[in-house]
Amino acid sequence: MTTLTVPPMPTYARQDAIDLHKAFKGFGCDKSAVVQILAHRDSTQRAQIQQEYRTMYSEDLSQRISSELSGDLEKAILLWLPDPATRDAMILKQSLSGNRIDLTAATEIICSRTPSQLQTIKQIYQSRFGSYLEQDLSIQTSGDHQKLLLSYIGVLRYEGPEYDPGMVARDAKDLYKAGEKRIGTDENVFIHIFTGRSTAHLAAVSASYKQAYKKSLTKAVKNETSGYFEHGLLTILRCAENPAKYFAKVLHKAMKGMGTNDSTLIRVVVTRTEMDMQYIKAAYYQQYHKTLVEAIHSEISGHYRTFIESLVGHNH
Secondary structure, three states, X not given: OOOOOOOXXXXXXHHHHHHHHHHHOXXXXXXXXXXXXXXXXXXXXXXXXXHHHHHHHOOOHHHHHHHHOOHHHHHHHHHHOOOHHHHHHHHHHHHHOOOOOOHHHXXXXXXXXXXXXXXXXXXXXXXXXOOOHHHHHHHHOOXXXXXXXXXXXXXXXXXXXXXXXXXXXXXXXXXXXXXXXXXXOOHHHHHHHHHHOOHHHHHHHHHHHHHHHOOOHHHHHHHHOOHHHHHHHHHHHHHHHOHHHHHHHHHHHHHOXXXXXXXXXXXXXXXXXXXXXXXXXXXXXXXXXXXXHHHHHHHOOHHHHHHHHHHHOOOO
16 A cells, blocks of 8 residues: 555656756755655656656766755655665665665565565665675674574565464474473574465464463564564564554654654655555554654654655655
């Protein structure tokens, strides 16, 4: 459920390219015009605009935007331009290289995507950056966290809604035996089950675990694991149970306390707008008794705020 609002009449990529070029020309950039156009075009339209822009002005729209804008507005728009899989590959590359390694972001992207999405991301990553995602993950991560991520992007899991109740009960029992029932934790059992099962199956395991052991699987993961490994397991589990609730929580955390974690806010809003933002907004309201737009409005300002709010959509 997307929250993106596109004009009722078809727009013409060529005209959009001309209007963007006009906005860049002259003294200072007309940021309002840039936001007004790009915040209201879907993935296909954005690709066409970029193509037209390159053809007409022999330059890359993203490069032009980099030279015209700055700060969080620039970051948000540059991340919004590509298609979802390319965008995910870009976030992963940024998170795993350079001077600011962000393993939280890399873990979130990997552990919240479907097996088929991950296959596409891996292909784009390799063709675009000339290195394998597995390779970069091996360099930047370690231990159980590394095992979890490499296994998660390597296994082609089933994506349908069916699951085997007998196997679900066995998995719940195995997780109990590997964690809460013993002293110490058998991390390999957690990795094996969390990376090898479909989301529908894992959601059922979570329900079965609670029924059998009167304690949530989430609690068990928190008690038995820590650090990035815990973050990865919880992301997989929460996205299996209720992805909208998971992302609502991530957004809330990004805006809580002093200052806003803008890179998290941008990442979640931009990557989920054309996916499930409508559900995330509903989950946010249910959880925090405040609309997501109200929360964003009080945290950020200027053209950056206008852009983010346009993506999130003003209806509750």
